[in-house]
Amino acid sequence: MVLPPDHPIAALPKADLHVHQEPTPHLDRVLAHREGRQLYDWAAWRRRLVAEFPPGPDRLARVGTMRPVPLEVDDDDELFVARIADVMYEHARAGGCYIEVRCGGDVVLRDRFMELFRRAERQVQVDSPALRAEALAIVMVGSEPPLALAAKVDGCIRLAGEGLAGVDLMCFPYRSEADWSVAHRLAERFAEAGLGITAHAGELSTDNIAAAAATPGLTRIGHGIHAIENPALVELLIGRDITLECALSCNVLFGVVPSLAEHPLVRLIDAGVKVTLATDDPVQVGTTIGAEYEAAASLGLSHDQLLQLTRNAIEAAFTTDRRRKDLLAELDAAAMSAASFDNRSTGQPPNVEVGS
Numbered sequence: 001m002v003l004p005p006d007h008p009i010a011a012l013p014k015a016d017l018h019v020h021q022e023p024t025p026h027l028d029r030v031l032a033h034r035e036g037r038q039l040y041d042w043a044a045w046r047r048r049l050v051a052e053f054p055p056g057p058d059r060l061a062r063v064g065t066m067r068p069v070p071l072e073v074d075d076d077d078e079l080f081v082a083r084i085a086d087v088m089y090e091h092a093r094a095g096g097c098y099i100e101v102r103c104g105g106d107v108v109l110r111d112r113f114m115e116l117f118r119r120a121e122r123q124v125q126v127d128s129p130a131l132r133a134e135a136l137a138i139v140m141v142g143s144e145p146p147l148a149l150a151a152k153v154d155g156c157i158r159l160a161g162e163g164l165a166g167v168d169l170m171c172f173p174y175r176s177e178a179d180w181s182v183a184h185r186l187a188e189r190f191a192e193a194g195l196g197i198t199a200h201a202g203e204l205s206t207d208n209i210a211a212a213a214a215t216p217g218l219t220r221i222g223h224g225i226h227a228i229e230n231p232a233l234v235e236l237l238i239g240r241d242i243t244l245e246c247a248l249s250c251n252v253l254f255g256v257v258p259s260l261a262e263h264p265l266v267r268l269i270d271a272g273v274k275v276t277l278a279t280d281d282p283v284q285v286g287t288t289i290g291a292e293y294e295a296a297a298s299l300g301l302s303h304d305q306l307l308q309l310t311r312n313a314i315e316a317a318f319t320t321d322r323r324r325k326d327l328l329a330e331l332d333a334a335a336m337s338a339a340s341f342d343n344r345s346t347g348q349p350p351n352v353e354v355g356s
Contacts, residue, residue: 009297012306013097013130013327013334014289015313017198018222018245018278019087020138021103025283026083028068040068042286046253055255057175057204063254063281077116084120090282092128094290097310098317098327099131102168104138108155114162132327134165134319136198141183142172153186157193166196166318168222169215175204180211191217196318198245202226202233203256209233213240220245220316225257227273228264234271243316244273247280248295249287266299276313307335 025040032039045066053059074080084101091099107113114135121133137156141149156167167190171178187197196219201212203223212221213236224244227233237244246265251257257264268275277292279285293306301309314327 009293009303009306010095010290011334011337012095012293012303013310013331014095014293015098015276015310015317015327016091016096016278016289016292017100017220017243017276017313017317018247018280019091019099019101019289020281021084021087021101021107022064022281022283023074023083023105024067024069024071026086027073027079029086029283030079030082031069031073040066042284045284046286049253055258059254060204060256063284066284077112080110081116081120081123084117085123088120088124088131088133089128091279091289092124092131094288095293096289097130097132097330098314098319098323099289100134100136100165100318102136102138104140106152108137108152108159108164114159114164118163130330132319132323134317135163136166136168136196136318137164138168138170139186140170140172141180141186142178143170153189156195157189160190160193160195164195166190166198169197169199169212169218171199171201171208171211174200175207177207178211180208180215184215187216187218196220198222198318203251206230206233210236213237213242219243222278223247223251223256225251225264225268228267228271234268234273237273238271241274243312244268244275245278246275247278247285248292250278250280250285253285260295260299263299265296266301269301269305274312274316275309276316277309307331 028040049059049062087101088099117135124131139152156164169183171180171183190197197215197217198220199212199215199218200222201224202209206226206229209224209227220243222245225246227237248260248263251263252260277296279287279289279292282288296306310331314324317324
């Protein structure tokens with residue numbers, strides 16, 4: 001269902017803390033528009049994915065394997081800016097006010113990376129001035145040669161002084177318990193440089209959730225949904241004030257949950273865990289941040305609970321204090337507007353507290 005523009009959920013400011021850059025899917029969109037050709041058919045790709053691969057790790061391993069255009073095209077700075085802007089445009093069109101774009105590969109080693117990222121942000125703000133964006137770097141531990149890993153770590157620390165907001169740690173093996181000792185040492189360096197720290201964990205099982213939660217400076221976990229299976233892990237997340245980045249559509253497509261109805265989002269909220277909504281790989285998954293909020297609403301979340309998800313995201317965001325303050329003020333204004341909408345719809349007078 002597509003909600004009308006004046007519906008309170010459609011008008012609700014939305015934040016996405018977990019969206020991957022998806023370089024070749026976005027390059028395909030940019031080039032298809034310029035060349036007047038058809039986009040790659042991701043819907044057909046998703047049908048093949050479900051038909052040919054069992055749910056769980058085998059499907060998840062297919063992320064990023066289809067490249068509609070050669071990645072070498074991304075060497076062009078103009079196209080790089082255009083495809084980063086495309087990520088942001090999609091978010092803004094779906095009602096997003098804040099987005100963190102996770103950049104993997106060798107992007108942190110790219111010359112003038114943050115300058116180009118900010119250029120893309122300014123380009124989008126011409127039409128969507130309310131949008132704010134930050135860049136995160138993905139650092140994979142256990143899957144790269146030591147010298148390559150060291151170069152990326154040094155790149156992240158250098159970029160911290162140029163506006164890089166944070167780091168997303170991924171430890172391998174991903175589908176089973178990994179050794180997090182190296183990640184913990186790196187996290188200490190990242191935290192000292194002022195970078196926010198999140199980590200992929202708990203997408204496929206309870207493995208690695210406790211180790212991720214113990215990471216120095218970490219305040220968020222990407223996915224982490226299987227924590228609901230272990231009360232001790234739930235208490236750990238609450239005790240350490242860790243926010244989970246939940247990607248409903250992604251979890252369903254890749255089969256890490258059997259269906260949307262069985263997603264543990266509501267149970268996590270009821271247990272007291274802070275959660276946010278995320279698109280993860282929106283082009284490949286076929287979602288938007290607006291669709292994720294609608295999916296959460298279909299699970300029974302009220303407008304106030306959806307508003308709280310955005311508040312959780314802004315409070316946990318790796319952004320400047322000024323941006324956070326402005327975003328929270330805008331969120332409060334949206335809450336007031338929604339309350340007014342509800343009062344008009346029900347014919348009830350607004351709830352006004354009179355101070356003494």
